[in-house]
Amino acid sequence: MNDSRIWMYDRLENGYMRNEFFNGVEEFVNFAKIHPEVMSCEMMHCPCNRQKCKNRAYHDEDTVKEHLCRYGFVPNYYRWHHHGETYIAPEVEHCVNPSSLSQVEHVYDIHEMVNDLYNSVSIGDEPQSPNETAKNLYDMLMAAETEIWKGNSNGHSQLSVVARLLNMKADHRISERCYDDICQLISELLPGENCMTESFYSTKKLIRGLGLPIDKIDCCNNNCMIYWRDDSELQECRFCTHPRFKPSSYRGVKKKKVPWKRMYYFPLTPRLQRLNASIETAKHMRWHEDHIQDGDTMCYPADSPAWKHFDATHPDFAAGFEM
Incomplete structure (x- = not known):
């Protein structure tokens, strides 16, 4: 991280904009203007944290300044590669195309992220079968350390690739079928000995090691109740008697029951544990x-x-x- 650019993520003080941030924005815009090769006429990439921007949209300099003052910079944009600043990853001797470096800086933090998530896991000296938490740790560390294919110039690992793909899936609302096709295409483009995941299902199995569970809870179609705890075995709503599951057209064949409506619950406790596990996020708690x-x-x-x-x-x- 460039220590001289800490101001980028220290925007407000007591509710007011810091002078260092405002002056830094002026410096950033002036830097971008002297690199017309990455601009579109008078328009430049907007690096604000607004969902529609994030270095994807082009705006004039006044709009960019307004967005940065209002929304702040997109996370971890210490190297301004979308605005003409070159970047060569450490310990990489190959020539790298700058257009492919938008997420390279994150690759080298993956291993530290995994260690943060499991910094409370201790492994004894005595030989024993690992418990589920330790087994997940081993799997994540292996994925973090294993290159997607030997000799790739950006140092991408299996975990860094799927983390970036999942982020793209969320940002662009990519369907699971499209995600599977992208994984298949990437696997075909890579050299034969690669460890690219082949589908969204295998990606979920890998990411499950992060330990952030999601509870799927069936609901009444008329929003009367949820089938939870003491009501988890009910087959119809206690209030309106609406059936819990859709009728099946396969008679005599055992098929998985499909509920009329379902909600997704994100348990708070493991997420608080993750926020306190990392040194960087614990201080904000x-x-x-x-x-x-x-x-x-x-x-x-x-x-x-x-x-x-x-x-x-x-x-x-x-x-x-x-x-």
Whole structure:
């Protein structure tokens, strides 16, 4: 990371824009303007964190400034390769096409990310079969360290490739069938000895090692209830008696029952564990406790009398966030 560009992600102070950020935006725009080869006439890539931009859309310089001040920079854009700044990955001697470097910097952080996620896993010296958590760790480390094919100039691993593909799938709403076809095409383009995943199903099996589960919960078609806990075995709604599953046209053949409606629940506990597992994100989890209040100005709910009263009334609960 370029230490001189820390200002890019330090935009606000007490709700107001920092002078360093505003001056940095001016410096960035001036830098982009002297590289017309990556511009479209008077338009340049907008690197703001707005969903429709993120270095994909072109805007004039005034709009780019406005977007950056409003939305901030897209994460980890310390190297301005979309705006004319060249970048050669460390320890790579091959000539790399700059247009393919938008995610190269993330490749070298994959191994550290996996170690952060499982930094609490300890493995004893005695030979024993690994538990499920340790087994997932081994699988993720192997995927993180294994090159997608030996000798690739960007150093991509299996994990870095599927992480980028999943991000593209979410950004562009790619269907699972299209994702499978993309994986198949990439596998055909790579040398014979490659470890590219062949489908969305195999990708999910790999990413499952991150330990961020999703609970699928059947719902009443009329939104009366969810089939959860004590009601998980019911076959019809307790309120409107609407059947839980769609009727099957295959008589005498056992088929998987399909619910009329289903919701997806993201359990909070493992996600909080992941946020506290990484050194970089854990410090932000304590911000509400460690931030400095500007006089009597309330800039966060923790500054309110109600929050402080709750902390004083329930010290055990408040102490849990200070660990």
